[in-house]
Amino acid sequence: MMVTSTYRVDADLKKQAAELYESMGMSLNTAINVFLRQSVKEQRMPFQPSAVPSASPLPEVGSVAANGVAYRGMDGRGYPVISVPERMVVDPKRDEDGTPVLPQSWKD
Helix, strand or coil: CCCCCCCCCCCHHHHHHHHHHHHHHCHHHHHHHHHHHHHHHCCCCCCCCCCCCCCCCCCCCCEECCCCEEEEEEEECCCCCEECCCCCCCEEECCCCEEEEHHHHHHH
């Protein structure tokens, strides 16, 4: 079963990305699905961001946000390590090919 999702994206960025992926022989929708599937497969972003904006520095190691998410530092590859409270973890059902099927109540 496929669902429709809506995301806010800068119009110029969307246009540039669509043109890029069209030049690679795929639609923007296909590219987004590839990104999401690879993220789930690797359990992380499937690439290392090239720069961390200076306007949003990482929190102090050991700090805990109001929602209970704790920042533990960086792993050996430079990725942030966090601890998420059990109450925030969702383990969705999966379809035949292993793709997560999100609850119908998540209509956005």
